[in-house]
Amino acid sequence: PWMPPRDEGAGVIITRYVEFAFSYRELISSGGFGDRRSQMLDAFAVLLVELHLLGCFWGDCSLSNVLYRYDAGAIEAVMIDAETVELHEQLTAGQREHDLEIMIMNVAGGMADIAAEAGLDLDDADLSLGEDIAERYAQLWDELMHDEVIKSEERFKIRDRVSRLNDLGFDVEDYRLVPVADGNRIRMRVTIGGRSFHSNKLRELTRIQASENQARQILSDLQYYEAHHAADRPSLKAIAAIQWRVGVFEPLLERIRRESPSSDPIQGYCDFLHHRYLMSVTAGRDIGSELAFEDWLSLGRPGYDATQPRPGAADA
Known part of the structure; x- marks a missing residue:
């Protein structure tokens, strides 16, 4: 950069x-x-x-x-x-x-x-x-930045470490495995990239530009859509991503822009996703986007409550 x-x-x-x-x-x-x-x-x-x-x-x-x-x-x-x-x-x-x-x-x-x-x-x-x-x-x-020492038979922890760093939003550009003197363990040294793991992934899949946490929430919505439209055909995921953007994301984003032209529409979409999640939890079942969106509008487009724990991918 x-x-x-x-x-x-x-x-x-x-x-x-x-x-x-x-x-x-x-x-x-x-x-x-x-x-x-x-x-x-x-x-x-x-x-x-x-x-x-x-x-x-x-x-x-x-x-x-x-x-x-x-x-x-x-x-x-x-x-x-x-x-x-x-x-x-x-x-x-x-x-x-x-x-x-x-x-x-x-x-x-x-x-x-x-x-x-x-x-x-x-x-x-x-x-x-x-x-x-x-x-x-x-x-x-x-x-x-810390080096992680793992046993030779626990190489699955390499993926765990990369996943933890990705969950924090950071890209892992590279990692090296260095044998420890006793010969039974290896030391994992990672090279950290920028904090753009989810935003890069969202842009690659959909060309949507969003900040890191926004991208994480929007990706969960895309995954929710894919689970219903391409669960049995992984090869259709690329098509599902296009269908989701054209048929779900962009129409809702345009409605959000009309409701509040001066506010961030991407943040508004994330607020809506969070509201849909809370409605689904309360109802004990999935709540559809249209019903959740109308309810969100009627309540004045509530955002995240900072006193509540933030759900992860469950926001889908």
Whole structure:
């Protein structure tokens, strides 16, 4: 994703408008921030991990240098200020730690400013927000980067490890198996790609562009459709994907656009899928899309409730 520093075009910055995004002040000032806090921490930590995997030292990571977007039942963080960025082949542990220290300090300052503007005592400011982000960063980094040692007869764990990383949204570009000295075990070392596993898969199957968690939910809807229309004929799945897009996805997306022209239609589709899932759970049976869609509209197009656990593929 980065151009070599010495390339002719490397000094050119191409910007784009971040649609359907909001600032941290909008998120924090909303009545439900307590429920969204955990999602904000995850989004910030994931963004830092992605940048560090790319060899990007931010140097000025702060709340005001990030925008947020709803991403199905989660929140996505987007870097919007890269003036202080340094690009390296690979970041050292010291560089990553320094970036985290800057983030912790800047985030604490941002939370202190918000408390002051609200007339709150400094003790009431969420000054530990940055430290909580750093803790989640460390957990995710360890999950991505640690070497896994497995017994020679347990090679099925190789697939398990790749699946876990894919579930987190990360592509596995490559992995190496290195024998351990005792000869009975092997060490698995993975090379992590970007966090675009589900979005890439959705684009390859349907040419639909969506963020990572949105893509995961939409893929589950496609799989639900395939199970009913191509379960016995795997060769028909490619055709089923086209039929689903033309006959299900695009008509509903157009109706969502008409109902709310200023909102993100892809997020609206994910909200609808979640509503259909909840209706099906309550009824104890599958609820059809048309009935669920009309009910969703009548209730004012409810989104994900941050206090509820997020279902995975069961959202289909």
